[in-house]
Amino acid sequence: MHFASNIDSVSNVPGRPKSKRRSGCPVSISLERFGDRWSLLIIRDLMVRGFRTFKDFEESGEGIATNILTDRLQKLEAKGIITAEPEETDGRRVNYRLTEKGIDLAPVLLELLIWGARHEETGAPCALITKMEKNREEVLAEVRRRWRERDPNPFLPKFSERNSEQARRER
C-alpha cells in the first residue's frame, strides 16, 4: 500500500498573501479550520459536555477570554461547523449546536482523547479509556445518537487535574 506519487517540486512562495491556503493537504486545511488554541475544545464541549450556551463555555473554568470565545463561535458558525440559534423563550440567549460537519469531528476528538490518556498524565480513569479504545465504533455511534436526539446530558465529565490511580502508578 503506497500512496505517494512523484513529489511536487519545491516551491517557496515569498510574500504570498496570508489568506491563501498553503497547501492542498486535508490535514493542513483541517487545521486552518479549527487548529487555533480553542476551537477544538469548543467543539469537544458541544459534543460531549452538554454545553449549549455562551455562559456554559464562560463558566467552564478552562479560562477562555470572552472576546476569543465570541470570535471562535462566530468563525465556527461561518465555517458551517456549528449553528447559532436564538432561544425562542429568552431573547438574550443563543443556543449553539454542532452541524453534521461538526459532529463528524468525533473520530478526531476520540483519537486525541485516547492519545492523551495513553501518553500523558490526565484526569481520565484508565478503565474508561480502555473501554473507549476497545469500543470505538460504539462510542462514536453513541456520540452521534446523542447529537441527533439533542440529548442535553454530558457524555463525558470534566476530568479533574490528576488521576490518583495514575499518580500512584507513576511512583
Add this chain to the structure above:
Amino acid sequence: MHFASNIDSVSNVPGRPKSKRRSGCPVSISLERFGDRWSLLIIRDLMVRGFRTFKDFEESGEGIATNILTDRLQKLEAKGIITAEPEETDGRRVNYRLTEKGIDLAPVLLELLIWGARHEETGAPCALITKMEKNREEVLAEVRRRWRERDPNPFLPKFSERNSEQARRER
C-alpha cells in the same frame, strides 16, 4: 453507554499561573502538547512525507519560519514525541524521527485527513481518501511498518492546491 458522572463544580481560577494545566482532560492535554500552529504539521511530515532534516521542512513550501521550526522541533523532542540525532557522516545535519509516542498520533492525523477531504476542498484525490477510509487499519499498519523500518519514501504526496475533479464536481 453513558460515561458522565456528576459534573464537577464550576471553578474559575483567576490569576492562575499560565504553566498550570487548565484541565485534566486528555484532549486539552494533547492540544497543549502539539496544538500550536505547526507541530501537527511537522509530525505529519515526519510520518508520511519522508521528511528527516531541518532543511526538508524549510524547503517544503509551507512557509514555516526558521525560528519557529527550531522551537517546535526542540519542544517536540523535549516532550518525547520526536528524537533528534546528529548524522554520523555529516556533523552539520540532524536527523529527526518520530518516537513510539509520536507514531501513535497516526490515528489522529488519519482522522484529520479524512475529515478535511470529506468536508473541505482539498488537493487529495477522492479515490485515495475513500480507500483510506475503508482501510483504516491497513493504512495505520502500513504507516507504522514504514516508521519501524525507517522507510525513507513518502507514504503520501504533497497535495496540490485544488483537485480538479473536486472543482468540477462543485459546479
Add this chain to the structure above:
DNA sequence: AATATTACTTGCAAAATGCAAGTTATTTTC
C-alpha cells in the same frame, strides 16, 4: 422602574509568530 442576566465589544497589554539578516560549526571545493 430597578436590577440582573446574557452575549458580546472595546482599548490596551502580553504573548506568540514571522521576517530577514546574521552566526557557528562542519563539509566541500579548489
Add this chain to the structure above:
DNA sequence: GAAAATAACTTGCATTTTGCAAGTAATATT
C-alpha cells in the same frame, strides 16, 4: 590549507494573536 558552501540555528524587531478587565446593549426578572 584556505575559501566557499551548507546546515541548523540565533537575533532584533515587526506583526499578529490572545487575553484582561471594564463597559455596552438587549432582554428578562423582580
